[in-house]
Amino acid sequence: MSHFRIWFVVISKSKHTDMATYAVFGTGTVGQALAGRLSSLGNRVMVGTRNVADTLARKENDMYGNPPFAIWQQGHPDVQLGTYREAAALGEIIINCTTGQASVDALTSVGEADLEGKILIDIANPLDFSQGFPPSLVVCNTDSLGEQIQKAFPLLRVVKTLNTMNAWLMVNPALVPGNHTVFLSGNDSGAKETVKTILNSFGWEDRNILDLGDITTARGTEMLLPLWVRLFSALQTPMFNFHINIAGR
Amino acid sequence: MSHFRIWFVVISKSKHTDMATYAVFGTGTVGQALAGRLSSLGNRVMVGTRNVADTLARKENDMYGNPPFAIWQQGHPDVQLGTYREAAALGEIIINCTTGQASVDALTSVGEADLEGKILIDIANPLDFSQGFPPSLVVCNTDSLGEQIQKAFPLLRVVKTLNTMNAWLMVNPALVPGNHTVFLSGNDSGAKETVKTILNSFGWEDRNILDLGDITTARGTEMLLPLWVRLFSALQTPMFNFHINIAGR
Numbered sequence: 001m002s003h004f005r006i007w008f009v010v011i012s013k014s015k016h017t018d019m020a021t022y023a024v025f026g027t028g029t030v031g032q033a034l035a036g037r038l039s040s041l042g043n044r045v046m047v048g049t050r051n052v053a054d055t056l057a058r059k060e061n062d063m064y065g066n067p068p069f070a071i072w073q074q075g076h077p078d079v080q081l082g083t084y085r086e087a088a089a090l091g092e093i094i095i096n097c098t099t100g101q102a103s104v105d106a107l108t109s110v111g112e113a114d115l116e117g118k119i120l121i122d123i124a125n126p127l128d129f130s131q132g133f134p135p136s137l138v139v140c141n142t143d144s145l146g147e148q149i150q151k152a153f154p155l156l157r158v159v160k161t162l163n164t165m166n167a168w169l170m171v172n173p174a175l176v177p178g179n180h181t182v183f184l185s186g187n188d189s190g191a192k193e194t195v196k197t198i199l200n201s202f203g204w205e206d207r208n209i210l211d212l213g214d215i216t217t218a219r220g221t222e223m224l225l226p227l228w229v230r231l232f233s234a235l236q237t238p239m240f241n242f243h244i245n246i247a248g249r
Numbered sequence: 250m251s252h253f254r255i256w257f258v259v260i261s262k263s264k265h266t267d268m269a270t271y272a273v274f275g276t277g278t279v280g281q282a283l284a285g286r287l288s289s290l291g292n293r294v295m296v297g298t299r300n301v302a303d304t305l306a307r308k309e310n311d312m313y314g315n316p317p318f319a320i321w322q323q324g325h326p327d328v329q330l331g332t333y334r335e336a337a338a339l340g341e342i343i344i345n346c347t348t349g350q351a352s353v354d355a356l357t358s359v360g361e362a363d364l365e366g367k368i369l370i371d372i373a374n375p376l377d378f379s380q381g382f383p384p385s386l387v388v389c390n391t392d393s394l395g396e397q398i399q400k401a402f403p404l405l406r407v408v409k410t411l412n413t414m415n416a417w418l419m420v421n422p423a424l425v426p427g428n429h430t431v432f433l434s435g436n437d438s439g440a441k442e443t444v445k446t447i448l449n450s451f452g453w454e455d456r457n458i459l460d461l462g463d464i465t466t467a468r469g470t471e472m473l474l475p476l477w478v479r480l481f482s483a484l485q486t487p488m489f490n491f492h493i494n495i496a497g498r
Contacts, residue, residue, distance in 0.1 A: 134465070141385050141475070180494040183476075212479045216383070220476030226390070227432075227469030230461045231493060239496035244480060245429045247488035 023048050023091025025084055025106050027055050027069040028062060030123055030167045031097035035079045036072075037171035041201055046080040048087030050106070055081065088114040093121065093198075094156075100126035100145045101138060104152055112155060119191045120156040121198070122146050122218075123163050123170070125225050134229050137222065146185060146218030157191035159184060160218040161199070164228065166238040171202045173241075180241035181210050185217040210244060272297050272340025274333055274355050276304050276318040277311060279372055279416045280346035284328045285321075286420035290450055295329040297336030299355070304330065337363040342370065342443075343405075349375035349394045350387060353401055361404060368440045369405040370447070371395050371467075372412050372419070374474050383478050386471065395434060395467030406440035408433060409467040410448070413477065415487040420451045422490075429490035430459050434466040459493060 021044040024035040031047055039045045047069070049055040058068040066072075073079060080090075088094055088110040098106050103124045107115070126138040126145040139145055146160035161184050162170040169175050173182070182204055186192050196209055212220065224242070232238050270293040273284040280296055288294045296318070298304040307317040315321075322328060329339075337343055337359040347355050352373045356364070375387040375394040388394055395409035410433050411419040418424050422431070431453055435441050445458055461469065473491070481487050 134468075136390050140390055140472070176494050176496045178494050210480075210483065212476075212483050217479045217483075219383075220479045223389070223472040223475050226472050227461075230466045230469045231459075234459065234461050234466075235493075235495055237496065241494050243492045243494050244484075245425050245427050245490050245492050246484055247425050247486065 019043055021045070021090055021092050023084075023087035023094045024097055025049075025087065025094065025103075026097030026099075026124075027081075028097065028099075029064065029066045030170070031095075032066070032069070032072050032076075033167035033171050034095050034097055034123070036076050037202060039076060039078050044090075045078070046082050046087040046090045048082060048084040048106070050084065050102075050109070052081055052083060084109045085111065085114065088118075091118075093119045093194075095121040096124050096149070098124055100124045101128070103145060103149060107149065107153055107156075115153055116155045118156060119188075119194055120149065120153070120158045121162070121195055122149055122158055122160045125163050125222055127225060134226065137225065140219065140223050142219075144216070144218040144222050146215050146222070150187065150215045157186070157188040158215055159186035159188070159191050159195045160215065160221060161185070161195060164221050164224050165241045169239065169241060173203045173208070175239055176241050178243070179205075179208050180243040181208055183217075183221045184209060184211045185213065185215050185221060187214050208243075268292055270294070270339055270341050272333075272336035272343045273346055274298075274336065274343065274352075275346030275348075275373075276330075277346065277348075278313065278315045279419070280344075281315070281318070281321050281325075282416035282420050283344050283346055283372070285325050286451060288325060288327050293339075294327070295331050295336040295339045297331060297333040297355070299333065299351075299358070301330055301332060333358045334360065334363065337367075340367075342368045342447075344370045345373050345398070347373055349373040350377070352394060352398060356398065356402055356405075364402055365404045367405060368437075368443060369398065369402070369407045370411070370444055371398055371407055371409045374412050374471055376474060383475065386474065389468065389472050391468075393465070393467040393471045395464050395471065399436065399464045406435070406437040407464055408435035408437070408440050408444045409464065409470060410434070410444060413470050413473050414490045418488065418490060422452045422457070424488055425490050427492070428454075428457050429492040430457055432466075432470045433458060433460045434462065434464050434470060436463050457492075 022038050024031050025048045027049050035045045035047050056070045084106045127135040128138050129135045150158040184192050271287050273280050274297045276298050284294045284296050305319045333355045376384040377387050378384045399407040
């Protein structure tokens with residue numbers, strides 16, 4: 001009986017760990033969470049930043065008390081650091097974990113040849129903290145950051161996802177009990193299927209992955225952020241998520 | 250044993266049915282759902298409208314196939330119909346179920362003496378369907394309809410709630426299985442406590458009522474609507490709700 005069990009384990013491992021190379025744009029908490037998780041799953045990862053020397057020189061924790069990239073990298077020696085351009089040249093899939101206001105500039109610094117046909121997983125939110133708390137959105141209502149990126153870079157296959165929750169929860173849904181939801185928005189069905197497989201590898205079950213439709217539906221998930229920040233205040237923890245309960249399902 | 254049981258039923262009925270008089274502004278589905286439920290619970294209800302004759306003359310179903318007020322009222326003979334002013338003069342509590350763009354005008358047509366100190370339960374959303382689907386919001390991001398109403402009518406104690414779900418679910422949460430969430434926003438703690446009791450009478454358990462804070466948090470719940478309408482499309486049913494899953498609770 002035991003060799004059947006081993007065979008089953010090998011099959012299920014293979015389903016969830018198709019190795020790939022990833023460019024993770026952004027050296028903050030979201031970038032660290034994504035890069036660390038992808039690397040631990042056996043993928044090759046290069047984190048992209050505007051200026052490598054500046055990133056490595058940073059010594060202060062961020063506003064939430066998370067460590068600077070150089071400290072974090074000591075525990076993740078397999079994760080490389082390069083410019084946005086270097087990371088995009090390496091990565092088959094690009095993950096945008098920059099702040100929303102820096103996203104288009106980051107992608108503009110990459111040559112078109114290194115973007116063409118690639119999936120961009122867009123996790124950024126267009127939050128503006130310049131007027132303090134609560135933040136407002138730089139773009140919303142009749143447009144979204146996801147749409148702006150897709151429009152500016154038509155060569156990319158943009159999939160907006162994971163932007164509605166805490167960074168550690170993105171890559172480890174079991175941190176919140178029970179079923180809860182991750183949304184998908186994008187124009188390319190094949191790209192969304194690939195992203196679902198990546199989400200599966202993080203622990204997201206298919207029944208909790210909800211495809212909203214084309215990239216214009218990113219308006220809805222980005223506009224969830226004003227509620228998210230108020231829930232963070234009211235609940236005094238970032239470790240929560242939205243679940244969609246549906247009658248009869 | 251049986252008279253103890255009866256005694257228990259009487260106590261629990263009394264807890265949930267402190268009778269009051271309600272002015273329900275708006276003759277559409279949301280107004281019908283709220284007025285019908287409050288009336289069936291034994292409350293006195295007058296629905297308020299801009300023009301009573303116009304409302305009674307309407308013969309067509311709305312865009313969702315719901316009946317016009319005159320047809321609906323045949324099944325709810327205890328629910329009265331009057332002008333906004335007449336309804337507000339009667340109601341101890343006012344419930345705003347108008348379309349968001351009509352809300353301030355409706356309240357302006359009421360004399361200050363009939364608003365002073367009253368709770369206004371604001372269920373309206375500032376949706377603009379003039380450009381087709383998806384609707385946009387007339388106000389969002391750095392302001393909200395809830396705040397605009399509170400600012401225009403400082404005599405009212407505005408509590409924003411129930412605006413994030415289908416009308417029938419508002420008054421019957423059991424239509425969606427399991428735990429799911431209704432949000433509260435408002436500056437007046439006492440008013441929010443009263444509204445919680447009303448929500449309890451509809452079937453909402455305390456653990457599913459989530460107080461977000463002051464009326465500025467209405468930005469978050471109103472900005473949930475762009476996601477709600479896309480979920481309605483993706484799920485092909487309006488009978489769903491958001492639940493907040495929280496680690497360790």
